Amino acid sequence: MNKHLIAVALAAASLTLVACTEEQVKETSKQQLQVIDVAEVLVKPVQNWHTYTTRIESPEQVALMPRVSGVIEHIAFNEGDNVKQGDLLFKLDERPFLAVVASLEAQIVSAKATLKQAKNEADRALRLTVSKAISAEQAESRTSTLRQREAQVSALQAQLKTAQLDLEFSSVRSPINGVISRANITKGNNVRAGQSILTSIVSDKAMYAYFDVDERTWNSAFENVTAASKQQVIMQKVGQTDFAYQGYINFIDNQINPATGTLRVRAIFNEENNKLRAGSFARIRLASNAITKQVIVPDRAIGTDLKNRFILIVDENNKLQYKLVTVGERYGNLRTITSGLQQGDIIAVNGPARVGPGMPITPNSVTIDSKNVAFTLSPIDNINLIAKQ
Known part of the structure; x- marks a missing residue:
């Protein structure tokens, strides 16, 4: 009798121990599930941005050459x-030009x-012709001489103007601001008119940026x-x-380039701090006018699998x-x-760094922060936010 009681007691104890062990295993399994930050995707109206490379150009640039030949004095x-x-930028030796002016x-x-x-002789001839004191041929000869002398004076005056211009051009001045x-x-070197490049000047209050947009875009x-x-x-x-x-488009070419299928466009940037330099490499971004709703x-959160992009979403069983x-x-x-997601989808916001598909998780709900991000260019103040992205 005692033996049967002891056997029953041992069996009951064994069942109790097994049940406790199973409960502990389940509890331990729950505790081992990784806690992952998850969030519902955002759906926002957005404008697509297009990026192009460019070289900054100055609207005005001059390779300064002298208009007269001479020796640089200053x-x-x-x-x-x-x-x-x-x-005044360059001063040429003006003495040869002064001598020509004085001679003329x-x-x-x-x-x-x-x-x-x-x-006087022509006037006298006219009076003598009335009294027939000289012949008409003599009077005509004196009138012709008068016309020649008038032409000679006009020619010399024109030469004098040219010489005075040459004298003025001996002082080489800036043709633009920049x-x-x-x-x-x-100093001391001889320069030739229209050939010697003395220096270069570029305007600096505004800069151009040309870029090519493909016809389809x-x-x-x-x-x-x-x-x-x-x-903008x-x-x-x-x-x-x-x-x-920040700038804006101020020129659009009048035709598509048939060789490249692109349209030449120019943006202008007004820069008072002179931080833009002609010849600099730069990137231009402009937003399309169409506004569409997109999943954000x-x-x-985006992973890469060979050539594919993927995201881990959380299903109803808290599995990825x-x-x-x-x-x-x-x-x-x-x-x-x-494509691939829709409104209401829950995703692993930190991506596949520590987890993978099929893994059960303990979700920790968070919110995707978008308060400092501008998705459209309207109102125009948003451009300040976009510029920081």
Whole structure:
């Protein structure tokens, strides 16, 4: 009897121990599930951005050459300075030009004296012709001489104007406002008119950026854009992280380039701080006018599987599932998903860094932060946010 009681007691104890062990295993399994940040995808109205490379150009740039030949006597600027239109830059030896002017002035005085004498003789001949004291042929000869003397004076006066211009051109002045480069030819050297490049000047108050938009993109996104509409653009210089410069389109070419299938477009940037330099490499971004609703996710949520992009979504059993997606435009730390996700989907916001498809998780709900991200260019103040992305 006692033996049977002992056996029953042992069996009951064994069942109790097994049940406790199973409960502990289940509890331990729950505790081992990884806690993962998850969030519902955002759906926002967005504008697509298009990026192009360019070289900054100055609207006005001059390779300064002298209009007359001569020897440089003086350089009147500091290399790299800002200069204004009309500022004296180079002074050539003006003595040869002064001598020519003085010679022509003397010749004009002499020619005017000769002209006066010819006029007097012509007038006298006219009076004598009335009284028939001289022949008509003699009177006509004196009138012809008068016309020759008048032409001689006019020719000398024209030569004098040319010589005075040459004298004026011996002072080489800036034709535009801008920043001057170094002097290519220094004091004491001979320069030739229209051939010797003394220096270069580029205007600095505004800069141009030309870029080529392919025909398909222009027709689909910018067909209604004109130069008068001043389509907003932003620009980033090489080595910078922000698109810190704001401008607008002020020129659209009148035809598509048939060789490349692109349209030449120009943006202008007004820059008072002189931080834009002609010849600099830069990137231009402009937003399409069409606004569409797109799914938005953190860029870090997107994984790469060979050539594919994917996102881990959370199903109703709190398991992660592989979802193939197509990514679109980037906005700061966020990116649009053009296919593969829909409104209401829950995703692993930190991506597949520590987890994988089919893994059960303990979800920790968070919210995707988009308060400092601009998805459209309207209102125009949003451009300041976009420039920082």
